[in-house]
Amino acid sequence: MANFSEYLPYAFALIIAIPFLVLLRQFVHSYITLKNQEIKLLSVKSNSENKTHSYERMTLFLERMKPSNLIQNFDKKLAVHEFIFLTEKTINEEFDYNSSQQLYITKNSWKNIVDSKNAIIDLLHSTYEELNNNPDLEEFKTVFIMGYMNGDDYIAATIEDLRREILIIT
Structure with a gap:
């Protein structure tokens, strides 16, 4: 029969190590949970930033589509067409x-943006058709x-809708 005293140092080391191992496990678990x-x-912050950025970009797009901003583009010597x-x-x-x-934008807002874009393009063409006597560019504008x-x-209504939505999101 083996002498129990031979195993005493191992038992003592085990008794001392167990609390440290338990504390180490709790620390690692807490660290992983916090991470x-x-x-x-x-x-969540990144997703919120993406949404905010999307609303900013689409607002800028709508602002650029306002006729008062569109007419400032391009050379004044162009033909109307x-x-x-x-x-x-x-x-x-x-x-x-x-x-x-x-x-990142609601379906309703996206639909309003698409409708605004199409309405501006339609207005360009309908204005040209209305002035069928070949107007100069300044008259067309x-x-x-x-x-x-x-x-x-x-466009202003769509921007206002975007503004209301972004306030809800943030």
Whole structure:
């Protein structure tokens, strides 16, 4: 039969090590839990920042689409049809560039943005058709702005909707 005293140093070391191992396990568990919470918080913050950034970008897009801003683009020596072509191309390119923002914006707001874009393009074409006597560019721009001002300010309404939504999100 083995002598119990041979195992006494091992038993003593085990008795001393167990509390340290338990404390170490609790520390590691607490550390991992805190790191997971930090990652979740950063993820939520990042998602919120993405949404905020999306609303900012789409507001800027809408501001650029206002007729008062569109008429300042391009050379004053362009023919009206060239101005319409370049303006429509610019609007569509910027819209395509920002189309990924729909991931962060509500469906209703995205629909309003698309409708605003299409309404501006339609207004460009309907103004040109209205002035079928081949107007000069300045006359076209004036009638274009007046056509927008006499109708509903759908761009401002869409921006206001975006503003209300971003206040709810943040």
